[in-house]
């Protein structure tokens with residue numbers, strides 16, 4: 001917890017201190033909001049690093065898609081071998097210190113409500129704040145998604161989600177069914193298959209792309225997710241839009257070893273494994289499994305915003321840029337199209353700019 005006691009009535013409460021919350025805090029600082037009296041950042045973690053402090057040990061900076069620098073302080077590059085679980089939290093800690101950001105932790109926000117005088121009451125396990133605006137930057141890591149399949153509760157082996165994964169050693173000599181069509185699934189298959197046998201199942205046939213995933217392709221993918229959130233639909237994953245890249249050595253290696261030969265989703269889970277019914281093109285079959293690893297993604301961690309009734313009938317929150325449509329005092333940074341390190345950087349600064357114009361137009365524009 002910061003040593004400066006923070007006032008409980010501020011212009012802006014930022015919830016979450018990952019890439020999205022820190023870039024917003026930097027933006028608010030640059031826009032002239034005074035730390036502590038003008039804004040605070042409430043973070044549920046005991047230490048800096050956001051979700052990065054919980055990622056698996058073998059995820060190095062070389063095997064991530066690329067962790068973009070936060071604005072204003074470069075991430076000192078290494079040779080790509082540093083575990084992200086250590087390197088990113090160290091950088092975030094340095095970032096918070098360097099800019100003396102008013103991050104208060106551990107503070108888990110339980111609910112955000114409107115007050116009678118049309119402000120926001122932010123209720124947490126460390127007390128209550130009131131604010132004129134809220135920036136939600138809580139990411140997705142705390143809301144892992146596991147789909148339901150018949151027989152799931154009867155399985156005798158281990159079931160785990162990406163968030164529970166630590167290292168392949170836990171599976172040595174076993175058979176592991178990996179579920180999911182995203183990059184976490186392919187990365188984990190690549191390493192688990194070196195010590196265990198694996199089966200990969202996905203709902204949709206994976207689309208592989210061997211061209212460079214350039215800025216145009218990135219922009220096109222983000223535009224599709226933007227369209228979804230503008231219409232109030234649940235933001236899908238960017239991989240669903242972009243396809244999976246074959247452009248990394250570990251994926252090429254896994255493809256060469258046949259580890260990424262995919263099967264369609266099974267029909268049910270049994271005590272010993274998984275089963276498929278017969279189809280027109282394949283007979284009924286089963287696979288025995290010691291473990292099922294659900295690399296099936298995440299949902300936005302926005303349950304504490306429920307009292308504000310922001311959800312649209314489409315299941316998502318209708319957005320207008322970084323703010324909730326029709327409510328320019330609530331911004332979601334790191335949500336939908338900004339759910340990447342570079343997207344969060346841009347969205348955090350854009351939200352800060354808009355909040356200055358709205359709440360503190362008298363503050364000087366930064367040079």
Ligand SMILES: Cc1cc2nc3c(=O)[nH]c(=O)nc-3n(C[C@H](O)[C@H](O)[C@H](O)COP(=O)(O)OP(=O)(O)OC[C@H]3O[C@@H](n4cnc5c(N)ncnc54)[C@H](O)[C@@H]3O)c2cc1C
Pocket residue numbers: 015016017018019020021042043044045049050051052055064065066067068107108109110137138139140141142184301304333334335339340341342344
């Ligand atoms: C395995 C994996 C690898 C990835 N690799 C990349 C990559 O290489 N490049 C890239 O651009 N993106 C990557 N991503 C996406 C990545 O998660 C985002 O880009 C970015 O790190 C998310 O930042 P964030 O600030 O939104 O969320 P987080 O880092 O999750 O930070 C959210 C913070 O909010 C806190 N919080 C949550 N709920 C509450 C609450 N109720 N009250 C208070 N605090 C709360 C959390 O504890 C956390 O500290 C990856 C994602 C995964 C799952």
